[in-house]
Amino acid sequence: MYVDNEYELRSWLRNLNLGYVSLDLIIVAFTHRSFKGMGHDVGDYERLEFVGDSVLDLINAEQLYKDEDLTEAEMTELRKGYVSNKQLAIIFDAIDIERFIRVANNLNLTPKVKAGFVEAFFGAIYFAKGYKACLNLWEFITEDFFTAHRQESPQSTSNIWPPQNSPIPLKNAKTTLQEFCQNQFFDTPIYKLIKKSGPDHEPMFTVRVTIKPGENKIDFENVFDEYAFKGRGIYTEGMGPKKKIAEMIAAEEMCDVIGLLYTST
Structure with missing residues (x-):
């Protein structure tokens, strides 16, 4: 080639x-x-x-x-x-x-x-x-x-690899996403239940989280060119046996898209 x-x-x-x-x-x-x-x-x-x-x-x-x-x-x-x-x-x-x-x-x-x-x-x-x-x-x-x-830490005998001073996620995805939106002039993330399936004793929830730029984020379409939907922001979805779990999974997906570190629940 x-x-x-x-x-x-x-x-x-x-x-x-x-x-x-x-x-x-x-x-x-x-x-x-x-x-x-x-x-x-x-x-x-x-x-x-x-x-x-x-x-x-x-x-x-x-x-x-x-x-x-x-x-x-x-x-x-x-x-x-x-x-x-x-x-x-x-x-x-x-x-x-x-x-x-x-x-x-x-x-x-x-x-x-x-x-x-x-x-x-x-x-x-x-x-x-x-x-x-x-x-x-x-x-x-x-x-x-x-x-x-x-x-x-010259005396350290730990085998942790990579070393402990590397960035490590400390907060869950919903908190991380919330703080990102606040710091980057995005509107507050919107979580919406879009589907409930399965029997009553074993339900499955699908939740969509959407973020979109506030008035000060004029370059949104350029920053997220692969995921942006004009005028509607970007969204990801998560599924779980409880609504809150589905929300967290949706937030984790969004953090992965943006490139944010978080602690998985």
């Missing part, structure tokens, strides 16, 4: 300690579906993103398991924070993936889009060089976190 800046891409891969890597999958990993929409007959990153998401989950689960003091619930929360859209978007910027991606000119690089590129990249490395290479790459990229942790 041809790429304009092949030399730069190979040099970049070497700088990540990856050695020689076939570029075919890497280029697919760095191709957004919007690029296909411009008339290019190429593959996009979505299938590799699916694989990379699982690879990163396994890497973090494996490392967190080494700390015998962590409960299953704590491991789940830590892993969720470490591979969130916000965290992966930071990695996207830190290793400068943007200069190699192929996207439509008007695509807004939201945290979710950036995270997708990172996950797809790890999916490509998994198929090209295997799981061990993915683990080594993740450790290499996050080395700064380790260094900062050792400097702050």
Whole structure:
């Protein structure tokens, strides 16, 4: 597969300690579906993103398991924070993936889009060089976190990975979303029951949460180009055996779209 800046891409891969890597999958990993929409007959990153998401989950689960003091619930929360859209978007910027991606000119690089590129990249490395290479790459990229942790706690013998000074979600999704809307001039999130199904003794509720910009948020359509509905804001939905549970799941989905960290209930 041809790429304009092949030399730069190979040099970049070497700088990540990856050695020689076939570029075919890497280029697919760095191709957004919007690029296909411009008339290019190429593959996009979505299938590799699916694989990379699982690879990163396994890497973090494996490392967190080494700390015998962590409960299953704590491991789940830590892993969720470490591979969130916000965290992966930071990695996207830190290793400068943007200069190699192929996207439509008007695509807004939201945290979710950036995270997708990172996950797809790890999916490509998994198929090209295997799981061990993915683990080594993740450790290499996050080395700064380790260094900062050792400097702050030189006597620590904890095996928590990544270190404890990494951003960790502390509030549930509804609270996180509420604070985001207040701080970013959005209207208060609106939760609406849109469906109740199942028998009376085992009901299932579907709730939709909608957020839309206040008067001061004039660039809303540009910020959320993939999810925006003109004049109506954006919405996500959640299902649960209780209305409050469905509301929380809907809020978690919205936080994932925006790239906000939260504590899962």
